[in-house]
Amino acid sequence: MIEFKKVSFAYETGKEVIRDLSFTIRGGEAVGLIGANGAGKSTVMKLLLGLLFGEGEIISAGLRLDKANLPLIRRKTGFILQDSDDQMFMPTVYDDMMFAPLNYGMTKEEAERRVDEVLERLELQALKHSYNHKLSGGEKKMAAIATILAMEPETILMDEPTAALDPYNRRLIIRRINGLSQTKLIASHDLDMILDTCERVILLSEGRIAADGKAEEVLRDKALLEANHLELPLSLSRR
Ligand SMILES: Nc1ncnc2c1ncn2[C@@H]1O[C@H](COP(=O)(O)OP(=O)(O)O)[C@@H](O)[C@H]1O
Ligand SMILES: [Mg+2]
Incomplete structure (x- = not known):
């Protein structure tokens, strides 16, 4: 589904931030x-997502990631950005949710049916016609997830989905993430959230894999986490 084969990348020549990275999801x-x-x-x-190109080979949504396949890969991959303001660019939640389905050639009726179905599943019907700029941080994050789900992606990538959320909205997002059946890759240093949502963990250190294994095992390894400036999840340190 997702594969990195010896991928390297540098923003500036000579300073690789991803080094010969290989993994399969x-x-x-x-x-x-x-x-x-x-x-x-x-x-x-x-x-x-093909926003950056490095060396090596990447397979995404079963396709080799190159310029020709990129539109199809983007269509099959939902990406939740860290800052929802970068994601919600239409006036209302409804407009944002309709945008991709209409763009992919659905009729207005089909798109609207899909939007209603997603909003109902996420219990977000009340936000349908809300203005994006009036939503709270947590509501905006939920609306961004709803917008992605309206695309019916095969894979969902999330970058720091719980950053800047209050405890209530954090719990809500965790519950919703667990309700999604798609392939998920979630980047975060909220290790309690990762423990609650992921069965497997890949630990990166300076662009290389420092550990790859069962979440319960990697997240219990205090020495490994501390060597990587991370702390045991609260729920494991209390036991
Ligand atoms: N646009 C950029 N230009 C130059 N260096 C960058 C840029 N974005 C990130 N970096 C550097 O690349 C490294 C990896 O960054 P990033 O992937 O954002 O890490 P993380 O998400 O794990 O915090 C860091 O050293 C960061 O400073
Ligand atoms: Mg980051």
């Missing part, structure tokens, strides 16, 4: 991508 897996600030998590996401 199978269809239906939920994988947490963790690591200290600057480890390369967001860069991996951007490479996967």
Whole structure:
């Protein structure tokens, strides 16, 4: 489903931030991508979306990531940006949710049916005609997720989905993420959220894999986490 084969990338020549990175994510897996600030998590996401191009080979949505396949890959991949303001660019939630389905050639009736179905599933009907600029941070994040789901993606990439959310909205997002059956790659340093949403964790350190295994095992390894400027999830440190 997603594969990195010896991928390297540098923003500036000579300073590689992704180094010879290889991993595979199978269809239906939920994988947490963790690591200290600057480890390369967001860069991996951007490479996967074809926003950046490096060396090596990337397979996404079963297709080789190149300029020719990019439109189809983008269509099959939903991406939740860290800052929802970068994502919601139409006046209302409804306008944003309709945009991609209409763009992909659906009739207005079909698109509207899909929008209503997603809003109902996320219990967000009340936000349908809300103005994006009047939403709270948590509402905006939920609306961004709804917009992505209206595209019916095969894969969902999320970059720091719980950053800047209050505890209530954080719990809500975690519950909604767990309700999604798609293949998921979630980058975050909120390790409690990763533990609650992912069965597998890839730990990045300076653009390389420092660990790749069961979430319960990687997130329990205090020495490994501390060496990577991370802390044990609260729910594991209390036991
Ligand atoms: N646009 C950019 N130009 C130059 N360097 C960048 C840019 N974006 C990120 N970097 C650098 O690349 C490295 C990886 O960054 P990033 O992928 O954002 O890490 P993370 O998401 O894990 O915090 C960091 O050293 C960061 O400073
Ligand atoms: Mg980042």
